[in-house]
Amino acid sequence: MHRRRWAILGVLMLSLLIVVLDNSILNVAIKTISTPAPTGLGATQSELEWAINAYTLVFAGLLFTAGLIGDRVGRKRVLLGGLVVFGIGSALAAESGSPGQLIAYRALMALGAAFVMPATLAVLMNVFERDEQPKAIGIWAGGVGLAIAIGPITGGLLLDHFWWGSVFLINVPIVIVSLALMVWLVPDSRDPNPGRVDPVGVVLSVVGLVLLVYGIIKGGQLADFTDPTVLVTIFAGVAVLAGFVIFEMRSDHPSLDVTYFKSKVFSAAMAAIALVFFALMGVTFFSVFYIQSVRGYSPLQSGLLMLPLAAAQMIFAPRARLVVDRFGNKATTTGGLILIAATLAAFAGFEKDTPLWVIEVVFFLMGAGMAHIMTPTSVVIMQALPREKAGSASALSNTFRQVGGALGIAVLGSVLSTAYRTGIEDKLTVLPAGIRDTAGESIEATLGVAEKIGPRADSLVGSADSAFLHAMHVTALCGTGVALIGAVVVALFLPGRPPTRQQGKEEQELVTASE
Known part of the structure; x- marks a missing residue:
C-alpha cells in the first residue's frame, strides 16, 4: 500500500480531467465552430461529427496497445509522454484554419489521450489494495463527473470572451501542471510479464x-x-x-484478448458501458443544438444548464458502491440503465417552450443513472482480471466506452440528419436552387442561410425549429431503445448480490474464468 496513494489519486484525476474536459468543452463549442468564419470555421454537421469521432476513433483504436505499452515500458513514462503529445495537439487545434485541420489535430490529441487514460487507472490499481480499490475507483469516476461539470461552464466562459480556439488552448496550462506533479509524486510500475504489441x-x-x-x-x-x-x-x-x-x-x-469475453459477467459489463455511451453521446450531440439553436441560449448558459448532469455524477459516483453493497451489481446497473432510458424518452417530449426546471431535472436524473452504471461496471471489469493486467482491463473498458460513444454519435447523428433533412426539404423552396442542399444539412446551416438572405427567408426559422424538434424526438426514442437493450443484457448476465460468505469465492471464480 503506497503511503501517498491519495495524493497520487489526485494527480491521476487531474490528468484524467483534461482528457474528459476536452470533449465536454467541445460539446458547448459545437454551435460556434459550425458558425461561418470569422466567428467559427463554418463546419457542416458531418464535419462536426468527424471532429468528435476523429478523437474517439483514434483514442479507442490505440487504447489497448497504449495499455500494453504502459505495462511494458512503465506507466509513468507513458503518462508523461501522452500528456506532452496531448498538449501539443491542443495548441495546434486552437490555431486550426479549417474543419479539416481541426479534425487532424483532434486525432493527434487522441493519440496522446490514448496513453493517458488507461495508465491512470492502471497506476490507481497498483497503489491501492484490493479492499480500497472500489472506493478509489468511485472517486476516480467522480472525477469524470467533475470534468463533465467544469467543461461546459469553462467552455461557455471562454467563448463569451475569446475566440473558439480558446476551448483547446485551455488544456495547455493544465498539461504543464499535471506533468510537474506527476514527475514529483507518481511511482512507476509495469507488468512483470507484459504482452507483445x-x-x-x-x-x-x-x-x-x-x-x-x-x-x-x-x-x-x-x-x-x-x-x-x-x-x-x-x-x-x-x-x-x-x-x-x-x-x-x-x-x-x-491486442484484444477475446478469451476475456468467455466470462458472461465481464461481457455484460462491457456491453453495458458501450450501450450507455452509445445512447448518451448521441443525445449530448443534439442537446447542444436544442439548447443553443432552438432555445437561443448562449454557450455559457448552455454550460450552466448541463451542470445538474455533472453534479449528479459527482454526488452519486463515489457513493454508488454503497448501493452495490446493499443491492448487488445486477440491480444497481439495471436500475441505472432504466433511469437513463427514461430520461432519453423525456427528450422525445421536449418542445421549444418546455419549462427549464423540467430539463434540469432530466439532466440530473441522467447523471444519477450514469453514476450507478459506471462505478459498478468499472469495479466488475477491473477486478475480473489479475492486478498486473490492470492496464489491459482499463484499456478494454475505455475502448468499449469510446467505440460505443463514436458509434452513438455516428448512428444517432445520422438519424438526426436524415430526419431533419426530410422535415425541412419541402420548406427550402423559398431559397435559390444552388444553396438548398447545403441549407438542409443541419439547423445551423438553415439558420445561417436564412440570416444571409434576410426577410424573404424569415419563415424558414420556424420551419427549422419544427423540423429539428421532430428529428430530436425520433433520435431520442432510438437512444431510449438502445438503453433498454443494455438493461436487458445486464439483468440477464450480471451477478446479483451474493451471500457474504461466498463473495470471496465468487470473485476468485471470476478471475479464473477471465484468465
Whole structure:
C-alpha cells in the first residue's frame, strides 16, 4: 500500500480531467465552430461529427496497445509522454484554419489521450489494495463527473470572451501542471510479464471502425442509407472488423484478448458501458443544438444548464458502491440503465417552450443513472482480471466506452440528419436552387442561410425549429431503445448480490474464468 496513494489519486484525476474536459468543452463549442468564419470555421454537421469521432476513433483504436505499452515500458513514462503529445495537439487545434485541420489535430490529441487514460487507472490499481480499490475507483469516476461539470461552464466562459480556439488552448496550462506533479509524486510500475504489441490488430481495428463510422455518417449526410457508396463502406468496415476478431482469436499476442469475453459477467459489463455511451453521446450531440439553436441560449448558459448532469455524477459516483453493497451489481446497473432510458424518452417530449426546471431535472436524473452504471461496471471489469493486467482491463473498458460513444454519435447523428433533412426539404423552396442542399444539412446551416438572405427567408426559422424538434424526438426514442437493450443484457448476465460468505469465492471464480 503506497503511503501517498491519495495524493497520487489526485494527480491521476487531474490528468484524467483534461482528457474528459476536452470533449465536454467541445460539446458547448459545437454551435460556434459550425458558425461561418470569422466567428467559427463554418463546419457542416458531418464535419462536426468527424471532429468528435476523429478523437474517439483514434483514442479507442490505440487504447489497448497504449495499455500494453504502459505495462511494458512503465506507466509513468507513458503518462508523461501522452500528456506532452496531448498538449501539443491542443495548441495546434486552437490555431486550426479549417474543419479539416481541426479534425487532424483532434486525432493527434487522441493519440496522446490514448496513453493517458488507461495508465491512470492502471497506476490507481497498483497503489491501492484490493479492499480500497472500489472506493478509489468511485472517486476516480467522480472525477469524470467533475470534468463533465467544469467543461461546459469553462467552455461557455471562454467563448463569451475569446475566440473558439480558446476551448483547446485551455488544456495547455493544465498539461504543464499535471506533468510537474506527476514527475514529483507518481511511482512507476509495469507488468512483470507484459504482452507483445500487436500492430496488425491495431491497424485492422482502426481501419474497420473508421470505414464503419464513415459509412454511417455519410448515410446521414445524404439522408440515404441505400446509396451504393454508403453500403459498400459500411460492409467493408464490418468485414475488416470481422477479420480483426478472427486474427485476434488466432494470434499468440492479441491486442484484444477475446478469451476475456468467455466470462458472461465481464461481457455484460462491457456491453453495458458501450450501450450507455452509445445512447448518451448521441443525445449530448443534439442537446447542444436544442439548447443553443432552438432555445437561443448562449454557450455559457448552455454550460450552466448541463451542470445538474455533472453534479449528479459527482454526488452519486463515489457513493454508488454503497448501493452495490446493499443491492448487488445486477440491480444497481439495471436500475441505472432504466433511469437513463427514461430520461432519453423525456427528450422525445421536449418542445421549444418546455419549462427549464423540467430539463434540469432530466439532466440530473441522467447523471444519477450514469453514476450507478459506471462505478459498478468499472469495479466488475477491473477486478475480473489479475492486478498486473490492470492496464489491459482499463484499456478494454475505455475502448468499449469510446467505440460505443463514436458509434452513438455516428448512428444517432445520422438519424438526426436524415430526419431533419426530410422535415425541412419541402420548406427550402423559398431559397435559390444552388444553396438548398447545403441549407438542409443541419439547423445551423438553415439558420445561417436564412440570416444571409434576410426577410424573404424569415419563415424558414420556424420551419427549422419544427423540423429539428421532430428529428430530436425520433433520435431520442432510438437512444431510449438502445438503453433498454443494455438493461436487458445486464439483468440477464450480471451477478446479483451474493451471500457474504461466498463473495470471496465468487470473485476468485471470476478471475479464473477471465484468465
